[in-house]
Amino acid sequence: MQFRGRVSSHSSSENFDEASPTGGYVAEGFEPVAHAFQASILSGEALGAACTIIHHGETLVDLHGGWKDTSRSNRWNESDIALVYSLTKGLTGMAAAVAVSRGLFSYDEPVADIWPEFAAHGKGAVTVGEALSEQAGLAAIDFKLTLDNIGDEEAICAAIAAQKPNWTPGDYSGNHAYTLGWIASELIHRRDPAGRRLPQFFAEEIAGPLGQDVFVGLPDTFDRSRIARIDGFGMADLFIHHTTMPWPLTFEMCLPETLAFRTLNNPLVLAGPGALDNEAFWRVGQGAAGGMASARGLAALYYAFAEGGEKLGVTPEVMATLSKGHSYPCKGLKDQVLTADMYYSYGFEKPFSEWEYARTHSAFGSFAVGGSLAFCDPEDGLAYAWITNKLGTGKWDDPREKLVRDAFYACLENRS
Template sequence: MQQSDRAQAQHTKHSSPVDEWTRGYVAPGFEPVANAFASAIQAQTALGAACTIIHRGEIVVDLQGGWREKARTQAWQCDDIALVYSLTKGLTGMAAAVAVSRGLFAYDEPVADIWPEFAAHGKGSITVGEALSEQAGLAAIDHKLTLDAIGDEETICAAIARQKPNWAPGRYSGNHAYTLGWIASELIHRRDPEGRRLPCFFNEEIAGPLGADVFLGLPDSFERERIARIQGFGLQDLFIHHTTMPWPLTFKMCLPGTLAFRTLNNPLILEGPGALDCEAFWRVGQGAAGGMASARGLAALYNAFAEGGEALGVTDEVMDTLKQGHAYPSGGLKDQILTADMYYSYGFEKPFSEWEYARTRSAFGSFAVGGSLAFADPDDGVAYAWITNQLGTGKWDDPREKIVRDAFYACLEMNA
């Protein structure tokens, strides 16, 4: 039986209401996690949310709460999905890990060996690992993006290949908010024997085999009533409801010409991320921001990596590489877009001194605008996913999420 099937069977056996605010299941000894999860719903700081945590192959937390739409008439159900924004980068990192394990390309191989046009403007020495670790200096591209044409990967990838880097590659890293997905998609497309691009490769080789409700490109057959709709924020909210978003980023996002503005407002000019929650974007499967997923599905995928990657054919060498992490940029960890330190690595984010989101440095995962977080910690045997449809205005460690994660690790310590 596949791990996701075992996890589902276990949940079905033990599922029960938790309290008036939350539904789902917590294993004995993890009851404080349910209380922490419910606090955001009770305080109405989260419209809705879901959290699934697997430890050593066993589901210990599987919770849902709140509502899946602004009218607050439809409760968030256990198998509902939502747009998960930059949690998608972790899905792309998984696809790259599978591709490397199969010998399609290597992390230390120059991108231009796979994609010759990419060498323009001095980009010829950028490796696959550097590009996936957001060190290529291609965060902002001059090509004007629109939602109508955002699925035209051939045209967009040609524009990325022509692009002059925003900084000297390898010197810094910076949030490749959209471009990470297209770069990975072109690499897979050029080396996959079937010529598949990232969405098809991911759906057929990762989510499909694990039976997970995680999609790059939402199929017509998926029931739209199972989608938790996003309650976003406008740029004015970053000032009125400012929390932990760096002030320099808040201002630069509003100033045309800055790198942050050019990166984060293409294709959405000052509309805010909630505008991406639409049918046109769901269908595209944009590989850095367009994933649609349930918390259960994300946890099942990360659990495959927490258990060593064997279920997906990920080699021990690739797992060791993901656990160790990519070399830091030569100029340090300061993200040239977000204006704060961030450790990007092979499509994921890793713990570092300013953000120890897991107990061990073997962890890798991704966080998203609005507060969601998903990761695997192979050394600790943890797969974690917390998602919400009400976007917060912080960077990482959203307080609604962090209180749940802290409660989980406190329980883990007590149960050891």
């Protein structure tokens, strides 16, 4: 059924109701998902958003709506993309899974066997799996990042290798807000016969073969008019419009000596995540926060994993590893940066007792600052992506996104 402000059996998905600038498609029986999606657009809680959900090969939801920028003169169209921040980590996790499946390295291999300089300051025993599961203690680095040097992977990776860890590796995990991407890129670069870094490897081995508008490093040829611009928030908004962000994290992000500040404000320095939505950052291909994607593209990539990974050459052994998840840190799940529990695993986040975002624990995906979420659930045969360009001030379970996800699962249960 086409959807344009109301569920309809006719008319193009690109025909918008003037009073309700939303469009797209929902399968019969999933009309409540369209209404939930529309609610955040009509309320103004979301400037623009898009959502695509695929289940057992059927696209049950494909919605888009709202506006591409704060002028509210350019509507969000079905194939538009946006900066997706930490949803990029899931893309990096996909690239690592392909690299492991190709035999470039293994999850159990010490990083230092691939990258000898990484062994500095007691990091010699850290495995690839631990590093990708954000347990290596490299959330904050002393290297001062700027938009001018953030593309200098050689210098940044040298700084990461020489960095004293923020905690004893393996004891804890913590949000490697930027460093995860560079660590994965260096591992791929050192073992790939062609010497590719993450942006090229991802484009040629994942997004390209699947024909999807998902980028880690936006090419010059991409039409910039198809980019939905970010409406961000500043530090004051975390207090004025506080929602589900842990209060300890909110305060620590204002104190320069804390791990949260050193991790999350390098290179932002209190400007807020919206400051990254610029041409220079789009081009860089930062593998933890710089991805550009459509909801359709994200769902298609995750569905390749939901159906077993064969299209990308991901082996059954790697799929089983991703579905099972990495072992917890020795001292529990409390994220040393975000100050709340989080289960990081091989570049993704997994469901756990405090955040059951999918129906089964085989799921893996990533959430992002501002509320976006993308994941697959191999046991359930499901791929899900919800993205927005108006950044909320919560952690996971953004109310705008969760309303859609809850409506979808309720409809799915009724259909079963």
